[in-house]
């Protein structure tokens with residue numbers, strides 16, 4: 478009996494679940510999967526409880542409850558000056574992951590080419606493949622992980638349908654500059670492409686770096702679907718509430734696919750997320766400030782353990798090169814790491830088509846409590862990380 482379809486068989490299982498299971502099994506410090514170990518604002522949780530007890534327990538409208546769509550529109554206006562019609566230009570999704578799925582299934586036909594930044598978040602690969610699309614990766618190369626505009630231009634062909642962008646970028650921590658984004662915009666306009674941009678780390682940027690939404694560049698609103706969620710910025714990764722914004726036709730395509738995926742997203746959580754956006758607007762900035770300190774703690778601790786990280790400009794993640802330690806690749810290193818040091822990390826090669834570009838890279842999360850990070854790097858510094 479054939480127990481799974483070729484569609485799912487051809488996609489490797491998600492490395493995040495694999496590595497979190499490894500951490501649980503071994504009791505290792507989990508610096509792998511990116512989720513915080515402290516929840517978001519209590520007032521938002523109280524709002525969810527109120528909604529649960531107040532009868533918000535049947536299907537929400539597929540497009541999302543009005544209060545959340547309005548709050549998303551206000552958020553886009555407040556932060557970026559974007560005027561978004563909450564009735565036609567916002568759709569609520571079950572996390573940004575469903576936004577990615579809806580956008581790819583709603584916008585890509587079999588054989589269409591999708592230009593995607595590499596390393597890519599693993600669900601991009603899965604969803605491009607499920608949509609029947611063809612990946613055209615543009616590699617952000619270590620150690621700087623900047624966008625190579627010539628490589629971007631070279632990746633576009635007459636079959637290109639869309640560009641799948643991610644800034645701030647997981648796993649590299651790169652925040653695309655206005656100039657880099659302008660280059661993406663120029664290519665998209667020249668070739669009449671749609672851009673789907675995952676901006677889920679929009680508020681988690683450090684130092685002088687600034688997140689620029691692609692949709693704010695001239696000529697880009699009309700061809701851009703922007704994705705975000707409450708998960709990262711308000712520390713509710715398990716709630717799985719996100720949103721897509723953009724022009725009516727493109728958001729309509731996301732909704733057309735979404736109705737057959739989840740139909741609607743969780744009713745009681747939507748008013749609570751609206752509360753987060755409207756009444757806890759300063760929470761993400763405070764989180765970013767604390768994350769910056771934890772970034773510095775992790776980067777310094779990794780250095781003490783002989784691992785040099787490129788200092789991330791945004792997100793939850795830092796990347797190190799492990800090639801000097803003698804391991805065949807980052808996956809072998811990460812699978813051995815619980816036994817070697819009692820720590821779990823993520824092998825970045827899971828996010829590359831170009832094996833050589835990612836083989837030697839390992840991603841470490843710093844969205845954990847300072848004591849957890851301290852214990853993780855203490856263990857790394859005490860261990861012999863070289864392959865024996």
Ligand code: GLN
Nearest residue numbers: 493494509510511512647
């Ligand atoms: N976005 C988080 C990460 O990159 C978690 C992803 C997941 O588990 N699907 O680690």
